Amino acid sequence: MDNSLDILEIKGQRLNLLVADFYICRYCKIVDRDDKRGLVGHPCSNCGKPSPDGMWYFPVQIHSLINLMQEQYHLQPPTNTQKRYILEAEEVPTHQIAVIILFCTLWEVLIDHFLVNLMSALKLPEGVAERLLADHKYRDGRIGKLFPSLTGDKWADIMAELTSQSELDFIETEKFYLRVRDARNEFLHKGNSWAIAAQMPEQCLRNLWPSINLSFSYIITMSQKYVVKIPHRTPNSHIRWNAPLRCSSFTPSR
């Protein structure tokens, strides 16, 4: 039975539930979905040290950005009396333009967060990670130069490998992000709201789950290769990982 869920129908629950069951070990930095990490004393499956608490892998900024995207998308447009002030050429409802900006910020934060955790797991000397990020300020430098210098791998090669193992098409998700980024820049730097296609805010919401999965897949893959060096065992989770969003975690509301 296909129980896939349309993310646009989730209105009565916060969307940060999507990232609320990814955990990281404070000691060995392994990332997984072992929700027993919340139990004090629970041993880490990798290093064996007892858990002091359940530490979310995704920081609170990412939770907030996801919830803000959801709120902005579902905001009601202006009332009828105000509608006459809206330009006919304005295809994207004004409040949904914020979804575009938030989606780009989310991607930037996800990439930064991934690289910071990768460098932490690689045990770079103190201060080196900050200097490397300062030397590579923008996304293209961070994934085009910094990532290969840390791992010896090309970002695109890992992307292709991850897509081949997933039900989600990460290559298309990244291409979509680059289109959104261009549109966001046209709007922010030139005020050109027509650069934002009418369907783009909706597509940002639909690409949220693949974007989160992509970020998680990268850290898992890199942890396997360079930190843990063991095949990853996907832990039990109420949200199935690496697959389209399904109804088990959320109740659609209309």
Ligand SMILES: [Zn+2]
């Ligand atoms: Zn550990």
